[in-house]
Amino acid sequence: xxxxxxxxxxxxxxxxxxxxxxxxxxxxxxxxxxxxxxxxxxxxxxxxxxxxxxxxxxxxxxxxxxxxxxxxxxxxxxxxxxxxxxxxxxxxxxxxxxxxxxxxxxxxxxxxxxxxxxxxxxxxxxxxxxxxxxxxxxxxxxxxxxxxxxxxxxxxxxxxxxxxxxxxxxxxxxxxxxxxxxxxxxxxxxxxxxxxxxxxxxxxxxxxxxxxxxxxxxxxxxxxxxxxxxxxxxxxxxxxxx
Amino acid sequence: xxxxxxxxxxxxxxxxxxxxxxxxxxxxxxxxxxxxxxxxxxxxxxxxxxxxxxxxxxxxxxxxxxxxxxxxxxxxxxxxxxxxxxxxxxxxxxxxxxxxxxxxxxxxxxxxxxxxxxxxxxxxxxxxxxxxxxxxxxxxxxxxxxxxxxxxxxxxxxxxxxxxxxxxxxxxxxxxxxxxxxxxxxxxxxxxxxxxxxxxxxxxxxxxxxxxxxxxxxxxxxxxxxxxxxxxxxxxxxxxxxx
Numbered sequence: 001x002x003x004x005x006x007x008x009x010x011x012x013x014x015x016x017x018x019x020x021x022x023x024x025x026x027x028x029x030x031x032x033x034x035x036x037x038x039x040x041x042x043x044x045x046x047x048x049x050x051x052x053x054x055x056x057x058x059x060x061x062x063x064x065x066x067x068x069x070x071x072x073x074x075x076x077x078x079x080x081x082x083x084x085x086x087x088x089x090x091x092x093x094x095x096x097x098x099x100x101x102x103x104x105x106x107x108x109x110x111x112x113x114x115x116x117x118x119x120x121x122x123x124x125x126x127x128x129x130x131x132x133x134x135x136x137x138x139x140x141x142x143x144x145x146x147x148x149x150x151x152x153x154x155x156x157x158x159x160x161x162x163x164x165x166x167x168x169x170x171x172x173x174x175x176x177x178x179x180x181x182x183x184x185x186x187x188x189x190x191x192x193x194x195x196x197x198x199x200x201x202x203x204x205x206x207x208x209x210x211x212x213x214x215x216x217x218x219x220x221x222x223x224x225x226x227x228x229x230x231x232x233x234x235x236x237x238x239x240x241x242x
Numbered sequence: 243x244x245x246x247x248x249x250x251x252x253x254x255x256x257x258x259x260x261x262x263x264x265x266x267x268x269x270x271x272x273x274x275x276x277x278x279x280x281x282x283x284x285x286x287x288x289x290x291x292x293x294x295x296x297x298x299x300x301x302x303x304x305x306x307x308x309x310x311x312x313x314x315x316x317x318x319x320x321x322x323x324x325x326x327x328x329x330x331x332x333x334x335x336x337x338x339x340x341x342x343x344x345x346x347x348x349x350x351x352x353x354x355x356x357x358x359x360x361x362x363x364x365x366x367x368x369x370x371x372x373x374x375x376x377x378x379x380x381x382x383x384x385x386x387x388x389x390x391x392x393x394x395x396x397x398x399x400x401x402x403x404x405x406x407x408x409x410x411x412x413x414x415x416x417x418x419x420x421x422x423x424x425x426x427x428x429x430x431x432x433x434x435x436x437x438x439x440x441x442x443x444x445x446x447x448x449x450x451x452x453x454x455x456x457x458x459x460x461x462x463x464x465x466x467x468x469x470x471x472x473x474x475x476x477x478x479x480x481x482x483x484x485x
Contacts, residue, residue, distance in 0.1 A: 096406070117406055152398040176399050202408070205380045212377055212405055215388035228385075 001027050004034040009200035010193060011038045011051045011095075018057035023108045024065035028082045035089040039206075042095055048203035050196035051093060053116060054100040054189055060126065061109025080140050083108050087146065088224040090115035091213065094206025096199040100192040101169075101178070102185060107131045111143055114150045117213070118195060120180040121169040122188040128172055134164040145223035151177055248277040251284055256292035256445035257438050258285040258339075265300040270352050271308030272319075275326040279473070282333045292445025294337060296360065297344035297434045304353030306375065325472050327352060328386060331359050332473030335459055335466050338451025340444035344437035345413075345422065346430045350375045355387055358394040358421075359465075361458065362444070364437040365413040367425035372416055378408040386468035393462050395421055 003014045013034050015021040035051075042049040055061065064083065069075040090097060090112075099116035106129040113119055113128070121128075130147070132139050139147070139161065151157045156175035159165040172178035180195070182188040214221045214228055221228065249262045260281045262268045278296075285294045298304065307327070312320045334341055343360035350373040357363055357372070365372075374391070376383050383391075383405065395401045400419045403409040413425035426436035459466045 117402060150398050152396050176397060179399060199407070202378070204377055208380050208382055209377060209406065211382040212388075215383045215385065216392070216401060216405055218385070218388070 001030040002034055004037060006041065007193070008197065009045070009049045010196040011041070011049065012193070013038070013051060013053045015053075015055035015061060020059045020062035021055055021057075021109065022062055022065040022067065023079065023083055023086075023112070024068050025078070025082055027065075028079075028086050031086055032089055035086075035093060039089075039094055042206055047205050048200050049095040049206065050200040051095055051097045051116075052100055052192045052196045053097070053112070054192065055102050057103060058125070059103040059109070060099075060101045060105040061112055062104060063107030063109045063131065079108075083111070084140075084142050084224050087111065087115050087142065088221075088226050091217065091221050091224060092210050092226050094210040096196070096204070096209065098192040098196050098199075100188055101126065101128070102188050104129070107135075111146060114146055114177075118180075118192075118199075119172075119178045120182060120188060120192045120195065121172060121178045122184055123169040123181045124184050127166040127168055128160075128177065129164070129166045130160045131164060133162060142220070142223040145220040146217075149217040149220035151175070248274050249281050251281050253288070253291070254438050255442055256290060257295055257441040258288055258291040258293070259295045259297065259434070259438060260285070261434070262296075262298035262304065267302045267305035268298055268300075268353070269308040269310075270304055270306065270323070270327060270356070271311050272323050272326055274308075275323065275330055279326070279330050279333055282330070282337060285339070286333075286337060291339060292448075293339050293441035294334075294341045294360075295344055295434070295437045295441045296341070296356075297430075297437060298346050299430060300347060301370075302347040302353070303343075303345045303349040303370065304356060305348060306351030306353050309379075324384065327356075328469045329473030330356070331386070331390070331465070332469040332471075334359050335462060335469065336455050336474035338455045340441065340449070340454060342437045342441045342444070344434050345370065345372070346433045348373065351379075351381075352387075355390050358390060362424075362437075362440055363422040364424045364426050364433060364440060365416055365422045366430070366433045367413045367427050368429075371410040371412050372404070372421065373408065373410045374404045375408060377406060386465060389464045389468055390462075393465055 003016055005012050064079045097116040098118045099113040101113050101119055101121035103126045105113045110128050110130055151160055153176050169178055169181040173181050180191055182191050249260055252259050285291050341360040342362045343357040345357045345365040347370040349357045354372045354374055391401055416422040417425050426433040
């Protein structure tokens with residue numbers, strides 16, 4: 001399903017195995033459990049940590065476990081509802097996050113990658129693909145809120161959502177969706193780890209980092225169920241470390 | 243006209259130029275915020291003024307809120323500083339003439355927000371950077387700051403680099419990424435001259451000032467919504483200096 005390891009100040013969450021890493025109830029529960037451990041460990045360790053999410057095999061994630069859903073509306077709703085708190089956990093995570101897009105990322109899998117602060121993607125293989133328009137599914141509101149928050153160029157958003165574009169890494173970078181393009185698989189793991197170490201070395205206070213991220217994407221965070229701190233709390237936090 | 247010694251005001255043709263004075267960091271404490279609000283109100287009242295330029299002397303445009311002072315005073319005074327700044331942004335957003343920021347030096351945190359709250363931003367090419375220092379300083383970002391950044395820096399990756407990675411952005415990068423409109427070569431005076439020239443060009447369009455203000459507020463509804471109760475037309479009248 002997934003493993004979690006700590007390499008210095010960098011936490012590495014790996015979606016294991018050669019499969020599609022379909023987001024079913026068990027995998028999403030494992031991811032939530034791992035993220036919870038990461039947050040707890042970071043609280044103990046103090047400022048200066050980062051997360052990298054990586055996947056083995058040909059897929060980053062091919063989305064929700066549609067196979068398990070079959071024709072059941074109820075099951076589809078259950079999976080959509082289960083991904084929402086995973087997104088919330090990532091958006092609230094008290095450290096910088098990097099997605100190592102080592103393979104195809106479709107629908108919910110694309111969304112998972114978007115929930116990270118940075119995306120590194122391999123150039124030689126794999127596409128980003130919001131398949132819903134092709135499959136005939138409307139997008140859940142929190143999906144759209146996240147897409148609108150993270151894909152800010154109007155034409156890019158249209159191509160992703162309304163055109164079902166299958167986007168390779170170089171184009172994704174031009175569209176502002178991906179930050180770094182790597183030639184192949186090994187670099188697509190090494191670069192995110194390096195980036196994560198650099199980010200961890202900035203020693204940002206995790207709670208502050210998380211709060212700033214939430215204030216950057218208030219609509220998306222609200223749509224996944226994150227409650228923002230009040231401005232009074234933030235004013236109280238005004239005392240600077242400078 | 244001198245509004246205390248914290249900023250000067252002069253007219254250059256149709257341009258109302260406000261310059262934050264002195265060689266220091268131009269920290270936005272209650273005194274400077276009040277002086278700036280008075281100067282902006284003066285622009286609003288000045289006959290024939292067709293555009294506003296805000297500039298600064300020295301190495302800094304503004305290095306942000308007066309944190310040193312804020313640490314020593316009770317919460318309600320810190321809140322006054324923050325609310326006063328909200329009012330200044332409201333005054334700028336409601337100003338019935340085009341506005342140009344001449345970022346003559348470093349603009350950090352609230353100083354960066356102040357620069358970006360203008361319609362046009364001209365930045366010194368050779369020196370100085372925009373820097374949202376909050377993440378490095380361990381300070382959370384209040385909603386109207388975040389909203390201002392969201393509306394003025396729509397590109398998600400650029401905004402992430404500024405807010406979540408504390409990027410120090412020089413003029414060249416800021417122009418390339420669409421954060422500012424132009425970079426001006428030379429020293430402080432050259433940047434001011436470039437900003438004044440841009441402002442004069444805008445003033446020459448002869449736009450109805452009230453219409454400019456209404457269009458601007460409609461362009462930035464979320465920011466306006468968060469600052470309008472602290473300034474803008476009504477309170478600007480109250481802030482007018484007594485000559």
